[in-house]
Amino acid sequence: MVIPTYDESQNLEWIVGRLRAAQPGVDVLVVDDNSPDGTGDIADRLAAADPAISVVHRTEKAGLGAAYLHGFDVALRAGYDVIGEMDADGSHQPEQLHRLLDALRTADLVIGSRYVPGGSVVNWPLQRLLLSRGGNLYVRLLLGIRVKDATAGYRVFRRSTLEAIDLASVRSTGYVFQTDLAYRTVSRGLRVAEVPIDFVERERGDSKMSGQVASESLRRITRWGLAERRQRLRGSRGRA
Incomplete structure (x- = not known):
């Protein structure tokens, strides 16, 4: 599991232990x-005590997507056949990871979804919940995909999926990264499964998500989605 961190000193040891x-x-x-709060030092200490834990230190905060792309590249080079992602803040419950791994037997990408039957969001204000649900509805309408929670960050991929979606061409580095990879997976005819999870708002530390960040993500999705549609339209005309 790839876990990106920036200023998660209050949470990292707790979530990795779980x-x-x-x-x-x-x-x-x-x-x-390069967390200034010492998160990297905590990660190094955990790795020194447990051979199943490793650490990549990046030199700057370059965005969630950039961190995941780096981690995926390291994992692919190491030969892993299943590669996952989750947050460090405790919002994704490690005790529910088995649901994702079980579903991967018949899927190419499994998303831990807040918005399928059985899923839930705990301790979010109504405004944030409506923004998230509305954003996902917008993604489905704009991109024409059936994924209920395309913005979710609790996922497991087959190695073959990450190889098929051409990570080298991914340019999204922020929160839109999650939507980008879900769309690429669907567009290549691969199977996406969603399993219910309980998403619990962090109890310690500061959230990296805000209304401004969410709004910017939606704007980027709009530009990207419209560009994708124009490209598909030109392709269909070229085949006519």
Whole structure:
């Protein structure tokens, strides 16, 4: 599991401990973006004590997507056949990871979804919940995909999926990254499954998400989605 971090010193040891207890056979890769609060040092200490934990230190905070792309590249080069992603803040429950891994037996990408039956969001204000649900509805309408929670960050991929969606061409680095990869997976005819999870708002530390960040993500999705549609339209005309 790839876990990106920036200023997660209050959460990292706690969440990695839960993950290792829930899934002892799952290795952990922490990708730290040069956190000034010492998160990287905590990650190094955890890695020194547990061979299943490794750390990548990046020199700057370059965005969530950039951190994941770096982590995926490291995991692919290391030969892993299943590669996952989750937040470091405790919003994704490690004890529910088995749901994603079980579903991957018949899927190419599994998303831990807040918005399928059985899923839930805990301790979010109504405004943020409506923004998230509305954003996902907008994604479905704009991009024409059936994924209920395309913005979710609790996922597991087959190696073949990450290879098929051409990570080298991914340019999205912020929160739109999640939508980008879900769309690429669907566009290549691969199977996306969603399983219900309980998304719990962080109890410690500061959230990296805000209304401004969410709005910017929607604007980027709009520009990107319209560009994708224009490209598909030109392609269909060229085949006519």
